[in-house]
Amino acid sequence: MNDNKNIIEIKGLKKSYDNGKIMALNGIDLEIKKGEFISIIGPSGSGKSTLLNMIGALDKADEGFINVAGIDLMQNKDLSKFRSKEIGFVFQLHNLIPNLTVIENVQIPMFETKSSGKEMQNRAMELLEAVELVDKINQTPTKLSGGERQRVAIARALVNHPSIILADEPTGALDSKTGDMILNLIKDIHKKENVTLVMVTHEPYVAKMADRIINVLDGKIGGDNLTKIIK
Ligand SMILES: Nc1ncnc2c1ncn2[C@@H]1O[C@H](COP(=O)(O)OP(=O)(O)O)[C@@H](O)[C@H]1O
Ligand SMILES: [Mg+2]
Known part of the structure; x- marks a missing residue:
């Protein structure tokens, strides 16, 4: 599943x-x-989203070391290029653009690349097939259910073949049945696309789906309290 190489290295990050x-x-x-x-688990306010935002270079740390996909994020200036090439984001609220269609929403990250219109079309369709939304490609997100919107967001996150998917409480706004469907989809995609997946959650049963669980407490990686939280 992994080739033992670190894709994310963080040290003393504040x-x-x-x-x-x-x-x-x-x-x-x-x-x-x-x-x-x-999985990154921890109580509300413990720093989970902040940590994810640092990994995805949505925000800059004050001090410490953070290297993601071979890029030193404390030194690198072209962070938008890094983001569009390496990172796919899935948020709790899907952040789709309401007046664009489903297929246009999925293609958005590809505008940062040199892809042709045809390539954009093909890749978006491939992913919309994977998330089973081919019949909705010309709808706007306002006409979709919460689960369908999150499936669009997952397709959009994958469109540039990122090396890392960062998911921040991806099922937090969904009912449990829809949430489980989305989690299974995320798991399948992790296997098929051989992508590194970092998922924030505050639900122990969701966290357990991962290969490894990291516990964040008061802005630090917790140790002993991990087992307590999981049980
Ligand atoms: N943009 C911001 N401005 C001020 N405080 C913030 C901001 N983002 C997060 N925080 C604070 O930082 C702490 C960690 O937040 P966050 O990473 O969002 O926690 P979590 O995702 O674990 O709920 C919280 O105390 C939160 O209120
Ligand atoms: Mg959060």
């Missing part, structure tokens, strides 16, 4: 808000291997 009053990340050390499926 991030504060409100001029240092809130320590969202307080010295994170973390290594994730290529192809791993990792």
